[in-house]
Amino acid sequence: MAIVLGDDQYGKAETRVVRIYRDTDRHEIRDLNVSTALRGDFTAAYLTGDQSKVLPTDSQKNTCFAFAKERGVGEIEDYALALAGHFTDDIESVTSARVEVDEYRWERVAVDGASHPHTFVRAGHEIRTAAAVIDTEGFVNAQWVVSGVRDLVVLKSTGSQFTGFLRDRYTTLPEATDRILATSLTARWRYAETDVAWGEAFGQVRQILLERFAVVHSRALQQTLWEMGSAVLAARDDVAEIRLSAPNKHHFLADLSPFGLDNPGEVFHADDRPYGLIQCAVVREGAPPAGSAWDAPASFA
Numbered sequence: 001m002a003i004v005l006g007d008d009q010y011g012k013a014e015t016r017v018v019r020i021y022r023d024t025d026r027h028e029i030r031d032l033n034v035s036t037a038l039r040g041d042f043t044a045a046y047l048t049g050d051q052s053k054v055l056p057t058d059s060q061k062n063t064c065f066a067f068a069k070e071r072g073v074g075e076i077e078d079y080a081l082a083l084a085g086h087f088t089d090d091i092e093s094v095t096s097a098r099v100e101v102d103e104y105r106w107e108r109v110a111v112d113g114a115s116h117p118h119t120f121v122r123a124g125h126e127i128r129t130a131a132a133v134i135d136t137e138g139f140v141n142a143q144w145v146v147s148g149v150r151d152l153v154v155l156k157s158t159g160s161q162f163t164g165f166l167r168d169r170y171t172t173l174p175e176a177t178d179r180i181l182a183t184s185l186t187a188r189w190r191y192a193e194t195d196v197a198w199g200e201a202f203g204q205v206r207q208i209l210l211e212r213f214a215v216v217h218s219r220a221l222q223q224t225l226w227e228m229g230s231a232v233l234a235a236r237d238d239v240a241e242i243r244l245s246a247p248n249k250h251h252f253l254a255d256l257s258p259f260g261l262d263n264p265g266e267v268f269h270a271d272d273r274p275y276g277l278i279q280c281a282v283v284r285e286g287a288p289p290a291g292s293a294w295d296a297p298a299s300f301a
Contacts (some may be wrong), residue, residue, distance in 0.1 A: 005046055009300065011037035012064075012097075014058040019053050019068045026094065026117040030073040031104040036060045037297045038087055038097040053093035060087075076101040077145050077199040080132035088134045096135040096292060103128045126153045128202065129188065133292045146295035147202055148188030155182035155249070155289045157266075160218040180268060181218055182249035185209070189232060189242040191295050192284075195237055205239070216217070221248055229282030240287035243294075248276035 013035045021028040038060070044050035061082065070125035073079050080099040087097035105123040129148040136142055160181035165173075187209055191201075212228040225244045232242050253270040 005043055006179075007039075008042060008046060009037045009098075009297065010042070010054075010057065010178045011035065011297065012060040013297070015062050015064045017068050017071050021072075029106050029120055030068075031106060032068075032073065032076065032079075033102040033104070034064045034083075035100045035297065036074075036083065037098040038091075038094050040091075040094040042093065055094070062088075063290075067297075075199040076103050076128065076130040077132060077147060077196070079132050081134070081143070081145065081194065084132045084134040088136050095137045096133070098131065098133045098292070098295070098297070100131045100155045100296065101129065103130075109126060125153065126179065127151055128199075129215070131188075131293075131296070133245050133291050133295070141196050143290075144291055145191045145194050145196070146188050146293055147191070147198065148186070148207075149202075149206055150186045152185040152187070152206075152209070153183070153249075154185060154213050155220075156214060159216075160224075164218060173296075178265065179220065180251040181224070182270075183221070183252060184247040184249065185213075185229075186245040189239050189240060190290060191238055192240040192288050193238055199235065201238070203233050204235065207243075209234055213265070221246055221276070225278060225280050226282065229280065233282060233284050234277070240280060241283045242292065243279070244283045245277070245279045246277060250275060 009254060015036075017032040018036055019030040019032070021030075036057075038055065041053050044052070045054050054071055063086065067079065067083055067086070071079070071082060080101050083099045086099040087094045090148060102245075106120035107123040108117075114289045118156075122179050127150045129150055131146045133144045133146075134142055154155070157180055161175075161177045162177050162179065163175040163177060165171075165175075178272040187205075189205060208231050209228050212231045213224060216224055216227045217223040220252045225246055229242045229244055233239055250271045253263060253265065254269050256263045256267065
């Protein structure tokens, strides 16, 4: 039985690109984490160690820095598309490129009530994400963009329940008719096109996710995710699919009875693990095929 090389890819992971704009005395900062992954005619590199068609990962890193200087960053989706297009257009052996970008937010430090022109403080844990994929083989629509947000921590102190669930002989969980619902949300949405006002779209989708989490009376986190995803697709015709991943950040009522204290849903202890992990994809019927959009390096192995 023959042994053959299957799918392969290689790239540079987590290049930290910090771009400072110094055109005026009021500086601007863009703080990125960039990962590249290339596919193409690299069989000889794996089978015989022949590197003649391999663009070094160090060169990919350098390209991320050079593009940040020469072209600027702009919207991270456009930056990712430009990098992916360079690799597929200018490197003969590359047939597919994926570029993933995380952006960390900074806010200006206030001094005497005014924002300082060149001093910043990191703005929370929330991370805006983008991925651009260009594939020159096998697909009519050879470009895909997936935008998203990670570590979006949200909590509602009521308006959530969990009742009527399946029970077996190992079930000890009591039903909850009024509970805290909290999660650190990861949401990624695939666009059906690449001509999009990325920043405006990101802001709208993020706001819809937050609003639906707030106003939907949750009978289960599964239902909440469906309502959030459906609302995004209803509001934006250019979104083909959204995927949501939500760890259930459990909050359990503290037992204060040994101290003669009543606790009517006021004091809780937060458990970080184990946790329920709820995930779903909400897809527009008839949407363009996903192609390589979701084939992230992290899911390769």
